[in-house]
Amino acid sequence: MGTANDSSKDISDRLAEKHPKVVFVLGGPGSGKGTQCEKIVQHFGYTHLSAGDLLRAEKNSGSENGIMIQNMMNEGKIVPSEVTIKLLQKAMLDSGNEKFLIDGFPRNEENRAAFEALTKIEPEFVLYFNCPEKEMERRILNRNQGREDDNIETIRKRFKVFLESSLPVIEYYKGKGKVREIDAAKPVEEVFEEVKDIFNPKVPKDENVEGRCMCCAIL
Numbered sequence: 001m002g003t004a005n006d007s008s009k010d011i012s013d014r015l016a017e018k019h020p021k022v023v024f025v026l027g028g029p030g031s032g033k034g035t036q037c038e039k040i041v042q043h044f045g046y047t048h049l050s051a052g053d054l055l056r057a058e059k060n061s062g063s064e065n066g067i068m069i070q071n072m073m074n075e076g077k078i079v080p081s082e083v084t085i086k087l088l089q090k091a092m093l094d095s096g097n098e099k100f101l102i103d104g105f106p107r108n109e110e111n112r113a114a115f116e117a118l119t120k121i122e123p124e125f126v127l128y129f130n131c132p133e134k135e136m137e138r139r140i141l142n143r144n145q146g147r148e149d150d151n152i153e154t155i156r157k158r159f160k161v162f163l164e165s166s167l168p169v170i171e172y173y174k175g176k177g178k179v180r181e182i183d184a185a186k187p188v189e190e191v192f193e194e195v196k197d198i199f200n201p202k203v204p205k206d207e208n209v210e211g212r213c214m215c216c217a218i219l
């Protein structure tokens with residue numbers, strides 16, 4: 001189990017030994033990342049780690065970074081990578097799993113480069129929930145989970161940060177052919193149908209594993 005005194009090299013080395021399989025889950029605020037991650041966990045056995053949830057828990061734990069995290073979140077700003085990455089690494093080590101959905105991370109170029117440099121983990125792919133801003137705003141204002149940053153002033157700041165800092169990360173992974181884009185404006189179950197096809201690609205019924213049709217394989 002990871003402890004508060006572990007050096008970042010210790011943690012990174014121990015994590016590398018697990019050969020973790022990572023999917024980054026990205027999309028604007030309120031696009032439905034958390035909602036879909038819960039469903040992926042149930043169907044595909046991943047562990048869901050939301051960077052935002054880990055930061056909220058750290059803030060509430062009374063840690064020395066608590067006030068800084070609270071101030072950054074209230075402004076919709078991105079917390080320095082070293083804080084968030086340490087929380088993610090510890091959560092990955094503490095889980096008994098090797099398959100992770102990392103939700104809401106990397107949120108900017110600094111997050112991306114620091115995670116890659118520290119962990120040497122390359123994501124299997126990046127799930128991108130694309131949703132119009134008006135719909136995301138409507139969803140957040142109806143969310144009612146008591147989040148301090150779910151007010152219209154902070155929501156607008158979060159949208160701005162998403163456009164300016166997070167979309168370039170998605171573009172970076174598009175350039176590497178890693179982005180699986182989903183139309184997230186549809187109802188929850190319809191979105192999940194698309195998600196399922198990504199985690200569970202359909203093999204055409206009339207083809208065997210070598211890609212030949214069954215009748216040719218028998219003949």
Ligand SMILES: Nc1ncnc2c1ncn2[C@@H]1O[C@H](COP(=O)(O)OP(=O)(O)OP(=O)(O)O)[C@@H](O)[C@H]1O
Pocket residue numbers: 027028029030031032033034035036052104139140142143144184185186187188189191
């Ligand atoms: N496809 C959908 N259609 C309608 N409402 C949805 C859909 N997906 C999620 N919601 C609702 O929208 C709200 C935001 O969803 P969720 O918390 O999953 O978004 P998120 O991307 O994790 O947001 P954030 O980045 O702010 O954490 C929730 O109240 C959720 O129930």
Ligand SMILES: Nc1ccn([C@@H]2O[C@H](COP(=O)(O)O)[C@@H](O)[C@H]2O)c(=O)n1
Pocket residue numbers: 029050051052053055072073074075076077078079080084103104105106107111149158
């Ligand atoms: N990589 C990240 C992720 C999140 N934050 C901060 O948390 C806020 C809420 O994030 P959600 O994913 O739960 O919406 C976000 O606005 C940031 O302030 C972060 O700093 N770094």
Ligand SMILES: [Mg+2]
Pocket residue numbers: 033034050052
């Ligand atoms: Mg969320």
